[in-house]
Amino acid sequence: xxxxxxEIEDSSAPLIxxxxxxxxxxxxxxxxxxxxxxxxxxxxxxxxxxxxxPLCDARGAMGDDCGLILIKLxxxxxxxxxxxxLGGLMLSFPYISFQMWRFVAPGLYRSEKGAFLxxxxxxxxxFFLGASFAFYIVTPLAFDFFLGxxxxxxxxxxxxxxxxxxxxxxxxxxxxYLSLTIKFIVAFGLCFQLPVLLTLMGKAGLVSSRGLxxxxxxxxxxxxxLAALVTPPDVITQVILFVVVYGLYEVSIQLVRQVEKRRDExxxxxxxxxxxxxxxxxxxxxxxxxxxxxxxxxx
Numbered sequence: 001x002x003x004x005x006x007e008i009e010d011s012s013a014p015l016i017x018x019x020x021x022x023x024x025x026x027x028x029x030x031x032x033x034x035x036x037x038x039x040x041x042x043x044x045x046x047x048x049x050x051x052x053x054p055l056c057d058a059r060g061a062m063g064d065d066c067g068l069i070l071i072k073l074x075x076x077x078x079x080x081x082x083x084x085x086l087g088g089l090m091l092s093f094p095y096i097s098f099q100m101w102r103f104v105a106p107g108l109y110r111s112e113k114g115a116f117l118x119x120x121x122x123x124x125x126x127f128f129l130g131a132s133f134a135f136y137i138v139t140p141l142a143f144d145f146f147l148g149x150x151x152x153x154x155x156x157x158x159x160x161x162x163x164x165x166x167x168x169x170x171x172x173x174x175x176x177y178l179s180l181t182i183k184f185i186v187a188f189g190l191c192f193q194l195p196v197l198l199t200l201m202g203k204a205g206l207v208s209s210r211g212l213x214x215x216x217x218x219x220x221x222x223x224x225x226l227a228a229l230v231t232p233p234d235v236i237t238q239v240i241l242f243v244v245v246y247g248l249y250e251v252s253i254q255l256v257r258q259v260e261k262r263r264d265e266x267x268x269x270x271x272x273x274x275x276x277x278x279x280x281x282x283x284x285x286x287x288x289x290x291x292x293x294x295x296x297x298x299x
Contacts, residue, residue, distance in 0.1 A: 025099040032095045037088030044080040047087055048174075051181055054135065058143040059170070062150075068174040075175045082178055086185075093124055119200045123193060130192030133244070134184040142184070142237045184237075187230040191245045195252045202256035209257040212249075219249055 040047060056066035070076050101120055105113055151168045201207045212219075227241040 021103060025103045029092070029096045029099050032092040032099075033088050035088075036091030037084045039091065040087030041080060041084040044083045044087075047083050048079065048178075051083070051178065054139040054181075055143055055172075055177065058140060058147055062147065064170070068172050068177055071173045071175075075173070079174050079178055082175070082182065086182055093127075097124060116200075119196055122196050126192040126196055127189040130188040130190070131185045133192070134188035135181075138188065138237055138240055139181060139184055141240070145236050183230070188241070188244070191226075191230075191241065192248065194245065194248045195255055198249075198252035199255040199259060202259045207256065209253050209260060212253045212256060216249075220246065223249070 052066065052068070055068075059066045097120055101117070104116070147170055149168065150170055151165070198207060198212065202209070223242055223245045226245065227238040231237040231241050
C-alpha cells in the first residue's frame with residue numbers, strides 16, 4: 001500500500017510543479033498588464049489625440065472642426081479606461097509572450113524550440129502590422145465615406161421658409177468613435193495572424209497546402225462572412241478586409257507549401273521517402289487503399 005502511495009505522490013509532483021510554474025507566469029503577466037495600463041492611463045490624452053488623428057484629418061479636409069462630445073457624464077472616464085486597457089495590453093504583450101515561452105519551452109525538444117520561437121516572434125509583428133494597416137489606411141477611407149453623408153442646412157430669415165433645408169452635421173460621441181477605431185485595429189490585427197496560424201498548423205501536420213487549396217471556395221465564403229461581421233456596414237471597408245484576408249490566405253498556402261518541401265527534403269535525406277516522393281503522396285496512397293472485407297463475427 002505504501003509503495004502505491006509513493007508512486008501516486010511521485011506522479012503528482014510534476015503536475016504540482018507545472019501548476020506552480022503556470023501560476024508564477026500568470027502573476028507576472030497580470031502585473032505587467034496592470035503596470036502598462038497605469039502608464040497608459042497617465043498619458044491617455046496624447047494617446048486619444050493620436051487615435052483621433054484620422055478623424056481630424058478627414059474633418060479638416062472638409063473645413064470642419066474636429067470635436068467629439070460626451071453624451072454621458074461618466075463617458076470621459078470610460079474613454080480613458082478603454083485607452084488604458086488597449087495600451088496596457090499592447091505594452092505588456094511582448095513580456096506576456098516571453099512568459100508564455102518560459103512556461104512552454106522546458107517541455108519542448110531543441111528542434112521544437114527552434115520551430116516554435118519564430119512564430120512567437122512573428123505573431124506580435126503581424127498583429128502590429130495589421131493594426132497599422134487598419135489605422136493608417138482603412139480608417140481614413142472609412143471616415144471619408146461616413147462623413148460624406150453630411151449636408152449643410154439653410155436658416156430661415158425674415159419669415160422666408162421656402163428654401164429652408166435641414167442640415168446633417170456630425171456630432172460624434174467620444175466613446176463611440178473610440179470603440180469603432182479599436183474595433184478596426186483589433187479586427188485587422190487578428191486577421192493578420194492568419195499566415196502565422198496556418199503555417200504553424202502546417203508545421204504540426206494539421207493542415208496541408210493541398211487541403212487549403214481544396215477548401216478555397218469555402219474559405220472565400222467564410223472571409224466574406226467575417227468581413228460583414230467585424231466591419232461597419234459599408235462596402236469599402238468590407239471589400240478591403242476581404243481582399244486583405246484572402247491575400248493572406250493565399251500567402252499562407254505558399255508558406256505551408258514551403259514547410260512541406262523542407263519536411264519532404266529532410267525525410268528523403270533520412271531515407272524515409274524515395275526520390276521524387278512526398279509525404280502527401282504517401283497519405284494519398286493510404287487513403288486510396290480499399291478497406292479489407294469483413295470476415296464476419298468470430299465465434
